[in-house]
Amino acid sequence: MDEDVKCKEDLEANAFAGLLLVPSNALYEQMQIYGIPKSGQVLGDMIRLMAIFSVPYKAVLLRLYEEGYINTDTVYEFLNVKKEVLRKAVSYEPDAERWQRRTPEILRFGSLKQLMDQNSEYDLLSDKRNVSDQETLCKILHRYEAAMSRLFSHYATISELWKECCFPVSFILKKCL
Structure with missing residues (x-):
């Protein structure tokens, strides 16, 4: 790099x-x-x-x-x-x-997931937007987990x-x- x-x-x-x-x-x-x-x-x-x-x-x-x-x-x-x-x-x-300490196993969504669920529950966003936000969050989470796994696999x-x-x-x- x-x-x-x-x-x-x-x-x-x-x-x-x-x-x-x-x-x-x-x-x-x-x-x-x-x-x-x-x-x-x-x-x-x-x-x-x-x-x-x-x-x-x-x-x-x-x-x-x-x-x-x-x-x-x-x-x-x-x-x-x-x-x-x-x-x-x-x-x-x-x-x-x-x-x-190593933190990949401590991953939490924090309040973001709660806020997204609240938006959905109270119909604050369109269904399309809710689905899009959920998909985006899942993609970010998967990338984060993969990156953290690669990064921390070499370090205690x-x-x-x-x-x-x-x-x-x-x-x-x-x-x-």
């Missing part, structure tokens, strides 16, 4: 995780609750945010950068943390096992996957930030 494509996919995945799972107001509230400063964060703060929101390290860095809590120099510093140091620090987090934990998928810091910053 082309390095630019890998970088783009990595960036898109982290951006998606960050925007969807770490909304601005929730980030601010959790930082206040846990006493995480708006500036001068340490590695432990990043790991705490990873645990709170169950998102990858780079997604936390990206959200903090986007919200103006850290600057480019700080991003460089955190991206230059050695993988071994990060892995060891993550292992001290009490929730680490929960948010790093998210940590192993993360270790394997990390890109050189200079490449990420030049291409992605």
Whole structure:
């Protein structure tokens, strides 16, 4: 796979995780609750945010950068943390096992399926649209299950996957930030 494509996919995945799972107001509230400063964060703060929101390290860095809590120099510093140091620090987090375990078997539709059923029950959409939405959801689910199965078949934990998928810091910053 082309390095630019890998970088783009990595960036898109982290951006998606960050925007969807770490909304601005929730980030601010959790930082206040846990006493995480708006500036001068340490590695432990990043790991705490990873645990709170169950998102990858780079997604936390990206959200903090986007919200103006850290600057480019700080991003460089955190991206230059050695993988071994990060892995060891993550292992001290009490929730680490929960948010790093393999997840293909935990797949849930969340509220999307409930909302689709509600639309159908209350006749909010045409029958054709309901059928189309159900088919689309099934296709997405099958693609997701296949992708997760392929992805996780080679890795026992998210940590192993993360270790394997990390890109050189200079490449990420030049291409992605």
